[in-house]
Amino acid sequence: MTERTTGTKVGIIGLGSMGLGMAKAALAAGLDVAGYDVADAQRDALEAAGGRVGTSAADAAQGAEILVVVVVNAAQTERILFGEGGSGAGGGAAAGMAPGGVVVSCATMAPADARRLAASAEAAGLLYLDAPMSGGAARASTGELTFMASGTPAAFDKAKPAVDAMAATVHRLGDEAGIGASFKMVNQLLAGVHIAAACEAMTFAAKLGLDLAKVYEVITQSAGNSWMFENRVPHILDADYAPRSAVEIFVKDLGIVADMGRAERFPTQLAGAALQMYLMTSAAGMGRDDDASVARMIAGVTGVTLPKGED
Amino acid sequence: MTERTTGTKVGIIGLGSMGLGMAKAALAAGLDVAGYDVADAQRDALEAAGGRVGTSAADAAQGAEILVVVVVNAAQTERILFGEGGSGAGGGAAAGMAPGGVVVSCATMAPADARRLAASAEAAGLLYLDAPMSGGAARASTGELTFMASGTPAAFDKAKPAVDAMAATVHRLGDEAGIGASFKMVNQLLAGVHIAAACEAMTFAAKLGLDLAKVYEVITQSAGNSWMFENRVPHILDADYAPRSAVEIFVKDLGIVADMGRAERFPTQLAGAALQMYLMTSAAGMGRDDDASVARMIAGVTGVTLPKGED
Helix, strand or coil: CCCCCCCCEEEEECCCHHHHHHHHHHHHCCCEEEEECCCHHHHHHHHHCCCEECCCHHHHHCCCCEEEECCCCHHHHHHHHHCCCCCCCCCCCHHHCCCCCEEEECCCCCHHHHHHHHHHHHHCCCEEEECCEECHHHHHHCCCEEEEEECCHHHHHHHHHHHHHHEEEEEECCCCCCHHHHHHHHHHHHHHHHHHHHHHHHHHHHHCCCCHHHHHHHHCCCCCCEHHHHHHHHHHHCCCCCCCCEHHHHHHHHHHHHHHHHHHCCCCHHHHHHHHHHHHHHHHHHCCCECCHHHHHHHHHHCCCCHHHCC | CCCCCCCCEEEEECCCHHHHHHHHHHHHCCCEEEEECCCHHHHHHHHHCCCEECCCHHHHHCCCCEEEECCCCHHHHHHHHHCCCCCCCCCCCHHHCCCCCEEEECCCCCHHHHHHHHHHHHHCCCEEEECCEECHHHHHHCCCEEEEEECCHHHHHHHHHHHHHHEEEEEECCCCCCHHHHHHHHHHHHHHHHHHHHHHHHHHHHHCCCCHHHHHHHHCCCCCCEHHHHHHHHHHHCCCCCCCCEHHHHHHHHHHHHHHHHHHCCCCHHHHHHHHHHHHHHHHHHCCCECCHHHHHHHHHHCCCCHHHCC
């Protein structure tokens, strides 16, 4: 990796559609960005965008004052930060950070995992910001994400240059790790149920023989509307199931809700029913397709016709 | 009943919070309104508002060019229109209407019921507008309801003076009865699931120890938002379960969805799960309370604390 030059040193681990966009937003803000991803193509994309690329997660994190971890789940986050390091290995990123640096943890995870990771970071002399986000890839690259964040005032202060570059809105939710994660899980419970409900309602409408474009028009003006109905139903109307967000994301996130509910002895009946619908959709071979594919799954089972004669 | 005076003759059967408001809106528009309700208090309220009161449904409907039926379900609508009439009896309203008059049927019902009622009305020489509505009591009295309506052009034309007086928005959805009812059921499926999801999410948030007012603030700005979340969660935050819309409404409406699903062999998994939550809330003694009481039911089962230490 070439030498870092100017600006706050920021490492970004995970250069998927979100992480790459966040790296671009950080570069645009003049930060000194080094990134890493296991996929060659994603590393190349960062380089093409003007960022520097590490040879490993630990290399990209070397000397970082802020390390943004944008991976799939708590297990990956933990391995990257505290797992075995060295050339070719994915872990060991925390050890090489600047002393007193801050880990900005963006993966959706159970609050208990966020608390455990924060404790490990603090034991290593680092700060930790529990900072799950929402907003999608387009907003990531324009620096307009929303963070649902919690952590010590010192962690917020230290993370500020990166967070300011990446976010339009920062909900500052408390002083302890786990609170941000909890808010994100509440949001994911609702989002996951609402997408599945939109798919159930639109296929029900198809079964009733209704004009589906008209259903969209009427419902978005009615009490049955949701943010997700408004956002996802156009995918069904256009028969466009290219993944903006994949079915597997909600298999994962409603799975976390289900795990939390079991651990806490707290039933989540609708989230549980919705999880089964995402699982059925994944089982039918659409796990990597857009989450509006729940409608295709229901249509496939029931024989109703959706726009443009999908599968 | 005193003599009618000026304006189009409009009968309104059912003077609950919706029907009474609609009668007021029709009076404000200068229509010649006569109403009937089985409850003395509701008839008195119409009289106090300047409307005329019939001695029976048939009496209020006598000579009406437009008869608006705003009752609970298809069975009541059918009995009022075509059931046995006479003094003290609830039925026989269709027979006394002006020839070629229009029935405006507002109850939420299965599309098959709407089609059957329309056929009966047509056999009696009447027009029929399948016109379920949304908007609540406040909007009813200001003439700002939304109708999801279908029927022949002649039915729309004939109903126009009353519909114009009562509605801010009329979705004109097709030429046949049953289409309006179908749209309404799709809306109710979503609305019912979204209220139950809001209650599940808020009690889950309480279990996680979150600041519930902050949850409301964050979620209403996030992808987890819904029209119902935004509207009903304040009831939970204020511990105010006075019924704006009662639990029993969704026991009924999701029950219709369930019946339709069984008849059509079309599974509605989320609506089915939500129906059980409303049933549990009703079984726990809260059937006549606000539908946000689903949160109280979950709190009661799980032991979480909601604002102001409700039951």
